[in-house]
Amino acid sequence: MANLEEALNTERVVYSEETIQARIKELGRQITEDYKDKELIVIGVIKGSLYFLSDLTRAIDLPIKVDMVGFSSIPDTTSKTGIVRITKDIDLDITDKHVLVVEDVIRTGLTTAYIIQNLEMKKPKEITLCSMLLNPDRLLMTIPVKYYGFEINDQWLAGYGLDRNEIGRNLPYIAQIPKQK
Amino acid sequence: MAIITISRQNGSLGDEIADALAARLGTIVISRKYALDNFFGEINPGTLDRLNESAKFFDLQLPGSDRTYADILVERIRALASESKDKDLVILGMGGSVLLSGFPGAIHVRVTASETTRLNTIARKYRITADEANEVLDIGDRKHRKFVRTVYGKDITAPEQFDLILNTDRLSVDECVDAIAELARKHDIRVRLAESNDSSNTIDHQTRNIAFKNETEEEFARILSLYNIEWLYEPKTFPVEWDAEGNVTMAISPDFYLPKFNLYLELTTMDQRYVTKKNKKMRLVKELYPGTNIRIVYKKDFNELVDRLKMFGGVGDNS
Numbered sequence: 368m369a370n371l372e373e374a375l376n377t378e379r380v381v382y383s384e385e386t387i388q389a390r391i392k393e394l395g396r397q398i399t400e401d402y403k404d405k406e407l408i409v410i411g412v413i414k415g416s417l418y419f420l421s422d423l424t425r426a427i428d429l430p431i432k433v434d435m436v437g438f439s440s441i442p443d444t445t446s447k448t449g450i451v452r453i454t455k456d457i458d459l460d461i462t463d464k465h466v467l468v469v470e471d472v473i474r475t476g477l478t479t480a481y482i483i484q485n486l487e488m489k490k491p492k493e494i495t496l497c498s499m500l501l502n503p504d505r506l507l508m509t510i511p512v513k514y515y516g517f518e519i520n521d522q523w524l525a526g527y528g529l530d531r532n533e534i535g536r537n538l539p540y541i542a543q544i545p546k547q548k
Numbered sequence: 549m550a551i552i553t554i555s556r557q558n559g560s561l562g563d564e565i566a567d568a569l570a571a572r573l574g575t576i577v578i579s580r581k582y583a584l585d586n587f588f589g590e591i592n593p594g595t596l597d598r599l600n601e602s603a604k605f606f607d608l609q610l611p612g613s614d615r616t617y618a619d620i621l622v623e624r625i626r627a628l629a630s631e632s633k634d635k636d637l638v639i640l641g642m643g644g645s646v647l648l649s650g651f652p653g654a655i656h657v658r659v660t661a662s663e664t665t666r667l668n669t670i671a672r673k674y675r676i677t678a679d680e681a682n683e684v685l686d687i688g689d690r691k692h693r694k695f696v697r698t699v700y701g702k703d704i705t706a707p708e709q710f711d712l713i714l715n716t717d718r719l720s721v722d723e724c725v726d727a728i729a730e731l732a733r734k735h736d737i738r739v740r741l742a743e744s745n746d747s748s749n750t751i752d753h754q755t756r757n758i759a760f761k762n763e764t765e766e767e768f769a770r771i772l773s774l775y776n777i778e779w780l781y782e783p784k785t786f787p788v789e790w791d792a793e794g795n796v797t798m799a800i801s802p803d804f805y806l807p808k809f810n811l812y813l814e815l816t817t818m819d820q821r822y823v824t825k826k827n828k829k830m831r832l833v834k835e836l837y838p839g840t841n842i843r844i845v846y847k848k849d850f851n852e853l854v855d856r857l858k859m860f861g862g863v864g865d866n867s
Binding site for chain 2: 451480481507508510
């Protein structure tokens with residue numbers, strides 16, 4: 368059976384473990400400074416943000432609360448494309464709280480916009496975003512990205528939470544993979 | 549913010565719908581009782597009884613004034629509507645649909661029900677017999693019609709004055725409130741967008757029926773809906789070039805507007821030959837209309853988005 372790199376057919380390391388961890392420490396320091404007198408709830412988006420959320424929250428030196436949100440698409444008999452729905456809602460009350468949503472990658476921002484719209488219904492004081500990766504050239508939506516780890520282009524990536532057909536999340540670094548035809 | 553007038557048949561649950569809607573919107577119901585309590589200053593009990601009893605007394609002049617109760621009623625309700633730019637207003641009865649006919653942003657609702665439903669509701673509410681309920685209905689309906697005919701000279705039952713007519717034979721109060729609130733919210737977006745043209749010299753391009761120019765636009769609309777992202781199709785035209793006489797020689801009507809994100813999106817997916825021209829128009833919009841969020845969805849972006857949605861079943865890390 369092929370190992371993980373072989374299964375993904377990785378082409379090159381884009382961000383190494385060391386580079387990722389160093390950047391997360393910087394982000395953690397910045398978030399700690401920005402929210403030092405505020406009640407902060409950090410919400411990770413399942414499943415891609417799993418590792419980033421884990422490392423980022425441990426780099427924040429504040430008494431934060433952590434939660435997770437998940438969503439998926441389901442078929443809908445009334446439309447061709449189906450609908451997106453929340454499959455795991457948050458458990459914490461975010462009313463009047465500062466919320467930081469943690470994503471693994473933001474490209475068009477459509478999925479992030481969907482999550483923000485849903486969280487806004489719970490009347491938080493403020494919602495901001497922290498994404499490990501951001502593609503500013505493809506960002507369509509006006510969403511409140513306050514922090515991000517690295518800028519990326521259109522390359523296809525796997526590792527550190529990012530997957531291809533659910534494989535590759537546990538790769539400890541971020542690698543470029545071939546585009547699927 | 550919404551201005552909603554509710555006209556109702558007696559026993560149709562219109563009063564209950566108005567109360568629940570006002571509670572949902574965090575406002576109060578402007579009813580005939582509210583008007584009598586607040587619009588006319590001190591009223592002696594005799595006059596109050598007469599105003600409650602019959603519409604014809606609204607033609608009386610206020611003591612020491614040449615203005616009638618009807619004049620004051622009209623003036624105060626129109627003033628409330630004009631001042632309600634940033635708050636919701638629910639007006640129950642009093643011919644609100646006539647009074648605020650054509651008022652920008654106002655939604656006029658009529659609540660009806662079959663005679664059987666109304667009789668049952670009245671009989672239960674007042675614990676009276678069917679015959680007594682029948683009489684209550686007759687008197688109530690006659691009074692409603694007479695009030696509007698006397699004060700405004702109009703027929704309150706004419707359906708064309710209403711944007712939405714609800715029949716509570718099968719609909720619950722909650723369902724009706726959902727329908728009214730959602731209609732008012734969406735209509736408010738259209739009205740505000742239309743009004744924004746006054747200050748920006750842009751042109752209202754909203755239609756009441758969407759006609760996509762091609763399948764790509766239709767597909768993109770589906771993707772937005774998939775993510776529950778509200779959109780309007782080509783709602784506004786931005787003039788970007790004028791001749792010496794001030795005639796518009798170049799303009800752009802972005803394909804989509806996302807009100808929640810205050811964002812215009814223009815698709816360039818059909819023909820890349822137009823990309824340069826569209827890029828120029830985008831640049832001009834940003835220069836001429838500062839603060840306008842407008843972005844191009846390039847063919848490559850669109851195709852990748854569709855491919856990734858297919859591949860990841862609608863969601864995924866690479867979308």
